Amino acid sequence: MACVLEGPLRISVLSEVTATSRHYVDRLFDPDPQKVLQGVIDMKNAVIGNNKQKANLIVLGAVPRLLYLLQQVSSSPELRTECAVVLGSLAMGTENNIKSLVDCHIIPALLQGLLCPDLTFIEACLRCLRTVFISPVTPVQLLYTDPTVIPHLMSLLSRSERTQEYITQIFSHCCKTPEHQTVLFNHGAIQNIALLLISPSYKVRMQALKCFSVLAYENTQVSMTLVNVLVDGELLSQVFVRMMQRDQPIEMQLTAAKCLTYMCRAGAIRTDDNCVILKLDHDLKHAHELRQAAFKLYASLGSNDEDIRKKITETENMMDRIVSGLSESSIKVRLAAVRCLHSLSRSVQQLRTSFHDHAVWKPLMKLLQNAPDEVLVMASSTLCNLLLEFSPSKEPILESGVIELLCSLTQSDSPALRVNGIWALMNMAFQADQKVKMEIVRSLGTEQLFRLLSDPDTNVLMKTLGLLRNLLSTRPHIDHIMSSHGKQIMQAVTLILEGEHSTEVKEQTLCILANIADGNTAKDLIMTNDDMLQKIKYYMGHSNVKLQLAATFCISNLIWNEEDGSQERQDKLREMGFVDILHKLTQASDPNLCDRAKTAMQQYLA
Structure with missing residues (x-):
């Protein structure tokens, strides 16, 4: 009964509920309000950057008590604010934390808190709401359940730079459908948010810009309205053009370009308009910077979300653009393109469809022949996924003579390259025929195998053991x-x-x-x-x-x-x-x- 191993080795860790965590929760029930406040402040300091502590406190029932204290009119403004801060910190943990908070009805409690006149408390509630809503596990529809919420959020935009930043970020992440676009449009989103584009705060300007990009996406009504909007006497389209200038951060340039592109697609801006011709046709260096930023953005978007990965690969000509990016003259673009490819390669479905249809393995193998280490690390990580058993690319990659290349990676001075080389060989050996296994053993050599088994990097050692385990399967x-x-x-x-x-x-x-x-x-x-x-x-x-x-x-x-x-x-x-x-x-x-x-x-x- 031989065992084989494929993919990463995972370690299961059970969370232990400590006595310290229990002590924090118990203090929330102290009859002395000052002691409760100090207990919440101490809890805030304890959970910062500590996911285990956050999970423990949630398991022990801290959330319902914090929400109770936050909603009590008798609680001091400082206590209510600190409760919102702790809840926001808990929301910055794992997705399971977010699910627990949503199940405890944190969203209606925080939205109710926005009716309080205290600005510091409002900002704390909005910060927590922002953190909850940007999580992919939160149902965005919860923002639209009560019809009074959106107009109230619009009215809070003028209160401070923080309310502007958090509210526009919430809108950006919760505008997913044409219906959502319509609700925001009907409640004056364009007029209210347009003024934020000239805010002295970069964060506010950036979030407002992102809002416009999601409002205008495939929406003719919004795009036609945007083209006539004036911001401090200047047409909105010209504001977008200014935001695309080279002295602006790449993220701002890219998002402004999106807004103009969506307006152009909707017919609100003519394709021969100067703002399109002059600002979407940059010189080569600047085009490289934008392409690099675009690939990085797509890599980030698709890193943990299967639906987004599917949308990226289904976007017209997207896979062709990514593949062509692997042979760009700019090393930064090549690195960003392969990072994007690696993000998409985490999908079983994409490995079986898009990656196979576009023969992605060919340019990837070419890239592996001669590239700097940082590119090699990302390219070899992607190759590991293409060599999984269910990937149709595995067979042609094997026939291309990849074994020698991977064995050479295991001799690299870089631990990351050694790990990837041996990991790819491990995946290749999974359920392989005897000929492939013997070729791996021959190419790697007994001496190198011994060196890897005494490697100071534990990851290298574990993957080498995984390779041996897969080689020694089938009697x-x-x-x-x-x-x-x-x-x-x-x-x-x-x-x-x-x-x-x-x-x-x-x-x-x-x-x-x-x-x-x-x-x-x-x-x-x-x-x-x-x-x-x-x-x-x-x-x-x-x-x-x-x-x-x-x-x-x-x-x-x-x-x-x-x-x-x-x-x-x-x-x-x-x-x-x-x-x-x-x-x-x-x-x-x-x-x-x-x-x-x-x-x-x-x-x-x-």
């Missing part, structure tokens, strides 16, 4: 590889099991040993090595259940009844005390370990 493959490299591999296994390594490293090593034990002839390399058998016995009695499970899996393979010589192996292992250990493990508290031990014991009883 004929196990026996073939062990017949020619068994002595060296067993030596490497011994060194790791005896060394100062993490539980994860030793678990993977024991899994490799279990695979070797599944071979027909390879298992003799274990059975004739009493020192190795003693090590397996030691790990069966280890305090860590993962190591116990892997060691027990190894013994289970050695004594399997249906294989030749099983009786002799069972007798030897019984003499060495393995049956007694298995019997104890059948009483283990861990159900997986208990089941594995019982399965092994049945081989003795059969």
